[in-house]
Amino acid sequence: MTTKKSALYKIIAFVLVLILALLFTFPLYWILTGSFKTQKEINSTSPAWWPSEWTMKNYENLMGKMKAPLWEVSVPFSQYFTEDGTATVVSAGPQVPGAIRWMLNTIWMAVAAMLLTCLTSALAGYALAKKRFIGRTLIFTLIVCAMALPKQVILIPLIREMSSLKLYNTISAVIYPIVGWPFGVFLIKQFAEGIPGEIIEAARIDGAGEVKTFTTVAYPMIKPGVGALAIFTFINSWNDYFMQLIMLSSTKNLTISLGIAKMQAENSTDYGLIMAGAAFAAVPIITVFLIFQKYFTKGITMGAVKG
Amino acid sequence: MRASRPGMSRALVRRETIAGYLFLLPSLFFFLVFVIYPMFMCIYTSFFDSNMGKDAVDMFIGLGNYKELFQDKIFLGALKNTAIIVLVSVPTVCAFSLWVSSAIYNMKPVFTSAFRCIFYLPVVTGSVAVTVVWKWMYNNYYGIFNYLGKSVGLIDSNINWLGDPKYALWCIILILFTTSVGQPIVLYVSALGNVDQTLVEAAEVDGATKTQVFWKIKWAQIMPTTLYILIITTINSFQCFALIQLLTSGGPSHSTDTVMYYIYYTAFKLYRYGYGNAMGVVLMVIIAILSAIQYKLGQTDS
Structure with missing residues (x-):
């Protein structure tokens, strides 16, 4: 009787979860199908569940809007010497659709933020966990306090700081605060606590220097933490819309999220174009997510358990 | 140390x-x-009358910004909206993700990871892509909600979902909900999988029902996870910004302002830098207090 009942419950629960899952995928489905619908079908009061006629027009529109140079190489630090504070450009790429440049900007931003965060956090987390030095407690307290506060409140002062550093409206202005956010150090420290002191001692006795001890003894043991942190940082920086919104302004420096938001502001009723933009923005990151799905879930859980 | x-x-x-x-x-x-x-600088500038202009000079006004803040009807409204969002979304997100997780965690691994993946999708899709499609779905004329509502007879005429102060905030809460359950579900699935099975079996041998097993044993063991989820969901709800900025810009007539959005509005639309920072400080204090309370509660519970 009870087993029958619980079997029935299981089936009902499965069906319910399935329905919910379908509802959750619906927005994504609507983006993808919407991006291939004709103008007429989109602006109809009875929506079509499936495009009756597939068109690439929306993507053509997306690629036809807001041109930007594919790349720009400028003299490093030249913004500090020119009168208007802009860097001197020595080489500019061919004009390409804004969306392409935005995608490249976003990839560069997320990858650079990820690598820098992992590198600095791995070093600092290890030092905080395994080195005994004066001021350690103070630094760690600062880190914990900073972490408990909402990140967004520092954005307003950051704008001023970035303008005076002449970094405003550059991708670096988005990257540096992400790298500075102390969550990574905290996470790696929790991992590094698990390194037995004896191993480090042994490496030292064998004559290994500090750097060698770190790369050969400590790093392999904090590697899972670094992996989790990499995933975390990548996704978070990709989706950190607020920071991007206030730091970046000119068309060529936008990220893909910002670019789509800007298009939406300028063509608010052209849903076909906006859906094409949304699909263009979402598909790459979703693909990355699906490929690394296992690591994602692991990373999220580890971040929570250790954090 | x-x-x-x-x-x-x-x-x-x-x-x-x-x-x-x-x-x-x-x-x-x-x-x-x-x-x-x-x-x-956020704390420091909050005591100044300061704007974003190039040659503007900051003027020290002590607690002036804070005094103005608590008489500012829009700010108090934003505070109320933020409170509504937090009070509605935190319990629903927690309850929903706990239910989904307990339904899926002991399915076949393929199904577990597939469902977990699907509920996490809105998070990875990114707030902008998610928001623009919802904006279309809420649209007065071409939106699917009005179409569905009318075809099943729930509503008689088109509702301007985002333009009506009665519905706008709830529409935002719904989207926030779909983008908030992903992480809690991942966490709960793993926490439920780690529950000590010997305890569960022992209780079952003693004749405990499924409900009893859940509340007496599993609930206690997943308490740290629940606590963590409570804290991150609270912070996320407090920081709700992209949705507001892209959907309603705080409108109609500031009815969907949240503190985070109003900070942005004051600093970047009104260029009142010091005033915006004073709000930031208040927000910091509120979040710090809430986190401390939740942390304390969690500690005494477990």
């Missing part, structure tokens, strides 16, 4: 200190320059 171990020689202490700081240096640089300094 001692600065040195008793047996350590002076030279060794110095060596450790230098090495420690060298390892810390890159991280500390970014942390101090791009987090601590602006945080300090």
